[in-house]
Amino acid sequence: MPKAGKTIAVLGGGIGGVVAVHELSKRLMRRHKIVLIEKRKTHLYQPALLWSALGFQKTSDAQMPYDSFAKKRIEVINAEISHIDPENKIVKTSQGDIDFDSALIALGAEFNHEKIPGLKEFGNSFYTPEGAEKVYDAISNFSEKNIALVIPSLPFKCPAAPYEMVFLLDELLKRKKIRDNIVISFFTPELQPMPAAGSQVGKFISKFMEKKNIRYHPNHILRGARKSELIFDAGTYAYDLLIYVPPHQAPKAIRDCKLAGERGWIPVDQKTLRTNFPGIYAIGDCAEIPIAGGKFLPKAGVIAHGQAEIAAHNIILEMLSARDRESYHGFGSCFVETGWGNAAYFSGHFYHQPAPRVRLWNSNPVSYWIKHLFAKYWKWKWF
Numbered sequence: 294m295p296k297a298g299k300t301i302a303v304l305g306g307g308i309g310g311v312v313a314v315h316e317l318s319k320r321l322m323r324r325h326k327i328v329l330i331e332k333r334k335t336h337l338y339q340p341a342l343l344w345s346a347l348g349f350q351k352t353s354d355a356q357m358p359y360d361s362f363a364k365k366r367i368e369v370i371n372a373e374i375s376h377i378d379p380e381n382k383i384v385k386t387s388q389g390d391i392d393f394d395s396a397l398i399a400l401g402a403e404f405n406h407e408k409i410p411g412l413k414e415f416g417n418s419f420y421t422p423e424g425a426e427k428v429y430d431a432i433s434n435f436s437e438k439n440i441a442l443v444i445p446s447l448p449f450k451c452p453a454a455p456y457e458m459v460f461l462l463d464e465l466l467k468r469k470k471i472r473d474n475i476v477i478s479f480f481t482p483e484l485q486p487m488p489a490a491g492s493q494v495g496k497f498i499s500k501f502m503e504k505k506n507i508r509y510h511p512n513h514i515l516r517g518a519r520k521s522e523l524i525f526d527a528g529t530y531a532y533d534l535l536i537y538v539p540p541h542q543a544p545k546a547i548r549d550c551k552l553a554g555e556r557g558w559i560p561v562d563q564k565t566l567r568t569n570f571p572g573i574y575a576i577g578d579c580a581e582i583p584i585a586g587g588k589f590l591p592k593a594g595v596i597a598h599g600q601a602e603i604a605a606h607n608i609i610l611e612m613l614s615a616r617d618r619e620s621y622h623g624f625g626s627c628f629v630e631t632g633w634g635n636a637a638y639f640s641g642h643f644y645h646q647p648a649p650r651v652r653l654w655n656s657n658p659v660s661y662w663i664k665h666l667f668a669k670y671w672k673w674k675w676f
């Protein structure tokens with residue numbers, strides 16, 4: 294270990310950042326300083342927003358304060374990052390500048406609701422706690438005919454979440470005995486559901502859509518929303534309730550700095566997860582990794598989690614001037630809730646060539662329970 298104490302800055306206290314700071318604190322000697330910079334006062338466990346949008350739990354259940362981190366030698370700085378200078382190793386924040394020796398960037402994705410005119414004005418999105426509450430209110434009071442769920446742009450995090458949303462919505466409306474009067478339509482620019490997971494998963498999800506009488510409209514590019522009308526390249530559709538996935542972009546602090554690639558996200562080495570700058574790694578939703586077929590590694594918590602462990606180890610190996618590095622192999626998995634206490638599960642290797650190799654387990658109650666118990670485990674394990 295280097296003799297003098299070093300500062301390792303972890304930017305973002307979401308899924309990737311939380312795993313990374315714990316990994317660092319477990320392995321680094323006391324003389325090194327681990328700093329977590331996060332703009333929110335609480336960690337947000339985003340997968341639970343789906344359940345809040347449907348009224349299964351409160352949004353406050355998905356938010357945990359970072360209080361317990363101090364006793365694990367993790368200094369949490371509650372500040373907004375405005376700029377990252379990777380050459381001079383300085384992070385500019387609302388609480389002042391922070392110098393670092395090594396950094397792990399896990400700032401996630403930012404939403405650009407205004408990208409499509411009318412989306413924010415007329416629709417509701419379950420991708421934020423406030424949005425999830427609005428979706429719940431809108432669904433609870435719904436007494437009309439047409440519900441539209443729209444994915445307006447790519448990429449977006451958790452490729453399964455919008456599909457789970459309509460499956461669970463179908464169940465909720467059936468329980469209320471009003472499903473027969475309601476049309477659920479799903480619009481996406483994708484050519485199939487969850488394209489990065491391959492055609493088997495796509496066909497599986499499509500079959501469920503059909504079985505649940507959800508009208509699936511792939512290859513639909515949204516240009517705008519008006520009151521009660523969606524405007525696509527392919528034509529217009531009437532709706533009464535609009536639920537949407539917000540357009541995603543890289544956080545501004547990343548887009549405006551030298552770490553950003555062509556599309557604003559941070560290009561990293563697919564195995565070591567290092568950026569083009571020594572000592573600086575990026576993981577999770579803010580990183581961009583090309584995979585087979587001109588696609589990119591999906592943005593998902595399970596991937597941020599796996600990458601956080603590898604990148605934290607590699608930061609330490611680089612600090613030690615070791616020659617070896619640990620490799621991230623592109624493993625990802627997903628529980629897709631299909632309704633009525635069931636979930637399908639798939640897992641696979643997204644770096645596999647010439648296409649990701651993904652295995653699918655049919656919808657079953659065990660997968661459903663694993664997904665729900667994991668949310669409880671997450672809270673217990675880190676907070």
Ligand SMILES: Cc1cc2nc3c(=O)[nH]c(=O)nc-3n(C[C@H](O)[C@H](O)[C@H](O)COP(=O)(O)OP(=O)(O)OC[C@H]3O[C@@H](n4cnc5c(N)ncnc54)[C@H](O)[C@@H]3O)c2cc1C
Pocket residue numbers: 304305306307308309310330331332333336337338339340341342343372373374375399400401402419420421450451454544546576577578579592593594595596597627628
């Ligand atoms: C409804 C929904 C359901 C989902 N379900 C699943 C699921 O079932 N399985 C799964 O694997 N994934 C799921 N996901 C996706 C998953 O939550 C994300 O992919 C994951 O959180 C990404 O982790 P991350 O660490 O890269 O980013 P995040 O967890 O988004 O963390 C980024 C952190 O950086 C902070 N930050 C951003 N900008 C700044 C700044 N300028 N200054 C300071 N702090 C900043 C943010 O506040 C945030 O805490 C779901 C997401 C949603 C919205």
